[in-house]
Amino acid sequence: MKRILLLVCGVVIWGGLHAQSIDELCTQNGPSACIDWDRGVVISEGIGVPAQTANNSALRNASALRAARLDAARNILEMVKGVNLSSATTVKDAMVANDTIRTRIQGYLHGLRPVGNARYFSDGTIKIRMEARLSKTIPEELMFRQAANAALQPTTEISPPAPITSEVSPPPGTSNTSRAINTNQVYTGLIIDARQTGVQPAMSPKVYDENGKEIYGSAYVDREFVVKHGMAGYLKDIEKAKQNDRVKGSPLILRALNSAGKNKTDLVISNNDANALRQMAGTQSFLREARVVVVLD
Numbered sequence: 001m002k003r004i005l006l007l008v009c010g011v012v013i014w015g016g017l018h019a020q021s022i023d024e025l026c027t028q029n030g031p032s033a034c035i036d037w038d039r040g041v042v043i044s045e046g047i048g049v050p051a052q053t054a055n056n057s058a059l060r061n062a063s064a065l066r067a068a069r070l071d072a073a074r075n076i077l078e079m080v081k082g083v084n085l086s087s088a089t090t091v092k093d094a095m096v097a098n099d100t101i102r103t104r105i106q107g108y109l110h111g112l113r114p115v116g117n118a119r120y121f122s123d124g125t126i127k128i129r130m131e132a133r134l135s136k137t138i139p140e141e142l143m144f145r146q147a148a149n150a151a152l153q154p155t156t157e158i159s160p161p162a163p164i165t166s167e168v169s170p171p172p173g174t175s176n177t178s179r180a181i182n183t184n185q186v187y188t189g190l191i192i193d194a195r196q197t198g199v200q201p202a203m204s205p206k207v208y209d210e211n212g213k214e215i216y217g218s219a220y221v222d223r224e225f226v227v228k229h230g231m232a233g234y235l236k237d238i239e240k241a242k243q244n245d246r247v248k249g250s251p252l253i254l255r256a257l258n259s260a261g262k263n264k265t266d267l268v269i270s271n272n273d274a275n276a277l278r279q280m281a282g283t284q285s286f287l288r289e290a291r292v293v294v295v296l297d
Helices: 002-018 057-081 091-097 099-110 145-151 223-229 238-242 271-281
Strands: 033-036 041-048 126-133 189-193 214-216 233-235 251-255 258-260 266-268 292-295
Touching (some): 033 057, 057 099, 057 126, 091 099
Parallel strands (some): 189 251, 189 292, 233 292
Antiparallel strands (some): 041 126
């Protein structure tokens, strides 16, 4: 009876934790892993088969579980390599250029543990799910432009976007320009509607005005907050963005004019919106605390 109860509990736990596919949980999907940018985690499922040399059920399960963990960790590593650090660099760039960074990332992933219960199949195959927090996987210094540039050889300067000369079509349900901003109102965060701009998530995104002047980036935020929560959250639903804990309350909502940079991770907003943000930066803390959410396609 105890065995039956344990089995049923295991199935219930698996069903609760893994009823949704990883693609449904994520903002950015890859071939074998994905990233939930709202929670700041990389998610992967690994599959392992028993070793042919295992001659009893305990050894078969142990070898299959070990293989599944290695499979999931490899998937996560490949996904992490493709993460944009900025508009010009990726994690893979940093790993290639710096052996210490590569060792630190691989070492962290080697110590990951499965999330929830493993799923056992009749042929001895085991399937597990693993998650890695981006803030722990990617070394802190790579989240900040100055340190990231120092870690890469040769050092290259990231050019700001060229001035915007034409408007893009507004996302569905929005006007062509942002509404006038009440700079005397207290805002709990900033939501940038970047749909139809082709923007891509990044660890250290930047926001520019139409003249290419930086409004928001790693130099403007509290380092401790960014290390814990990241520079920005990314969601695909503007209504969910309004309720996100990062900005919930009275967020300021602006529309991006375009994306910028080689990796299309930076955003351009209108000069009027940029001037309002500059004015509020001296009296309000939402930018300094990185309370920024980007809505993308």
